[in-house]
Amino acid sequence: MRLAELSRRSGVPTATIKYYLREGLLPPGRQVNTTTAEYDEEHLRRLRLVRAMIQVGRVPVATVREVLGHVDDDSLGGAMHLGAALWALPQVPEPDEEDEYVRAAHQEVAALLDRLGWENAKQLTSISPAYRSLVVGVAAFRRLGYDWGAEQLAPYADLMHRTAVLDLDNMEAYPSEAEQVEFAILGAILNEPVLKALHRLAQEEESTRRYGFG
């Protein structure tokens, strides 16, 4: 397809597509003559991914470039290919390891992973941003005097594991590994706000069931 059709099908203005091409976020089309290039379905997919990261996820351009570098890098296999791409997305600040609540939170999260039998996650604690976010979140509860530890977290972790099983089942419905990694990034950008909204709506449904409209 030509640039105009790529723009029409993606809903992204041609000037923006040209900007993405200049910035190297989108690979160049196949040049058919000096003024015209031809784009394919892979360009459309990549364009949607870039658009989601920049416009919905507000991911900085340099970070988008880094994430895409991991998507296109086949040197890592299996879960690490996925991990490298997702971990390049913006993350929460590092926990302050000198803080007493952070230290207590590390212990609670370690106890949680033992209790859940998440043997793989235990091996990722030194490199996983998700692990660090969890420690920061648990430390915030403890700093406010709330006893929020392995016991309280375990039933939530179980539900989040079932959510992750759904995510990966949906991802595996895509035929190629490239599409699967792209879908995982879109999920991290687009599906997290959807889950948060579903969670709040479910709280409203459940609280009106229990307490009425008031």
Place this chain on the structure above:
Amino acid sequence: MRLAELSRRSGVPTATIKYYLREGLLPPGRQVNTTTAEYDEEHLRRLRLVRAMIQVGRVPVATVREVLGHVDDDSLGGAMHLGAALWALPQVPEPDEEDEYVRAAHQEVAALLDRLGWENAKQLTSISPAYRSLVVGVAAFRRLGYDWGAEQLAPYADLMHRTAVLDLDNMEAYPSEAEQVEFAILGAILNEPVLKALHRLAQEEESTRRYGFG
């Protein structure tokens, strides 16, 4: 307790507590003489709530004041007391009702609520920020060409409903309605990042189980 002890037990500096008192975010203590006031457990609880909203949730002071106004307002009963306080927290921008993807998303979310039998949530669609966030999120998927509708969302909604049941069970463990509403706000501020982190960690656990470390 005196101001110094309130500061020690909450971990909030005395200068910050004085600022919250001046801003009316914390009710004044009981004046024991011209220079000394006495604070109780209720001050400590309120202080923790204010601190969580401002420091962890980055909620603006004027919004904190509005949320607390709803917490302290007993004119609304049942789920609406909870709803008014939670709905005063910062929310996503309104959906653009002229947008074709937003219109399609409204239909998909309506189909989802029918399918789930969330009869109460259906009555809240015109006022609930969670409903609007969900429409915005579903529209973002559709704009990128992803067929993300009632069928894909239903299993996620079911898991989020189970999460909400846990939230309300935890909330009901607190004896008074005031404490319950406060805990619900803390949950919205502190537990959402914890759930997001648990979700990502569960994805890492599940993907390494399926695909290995690579």
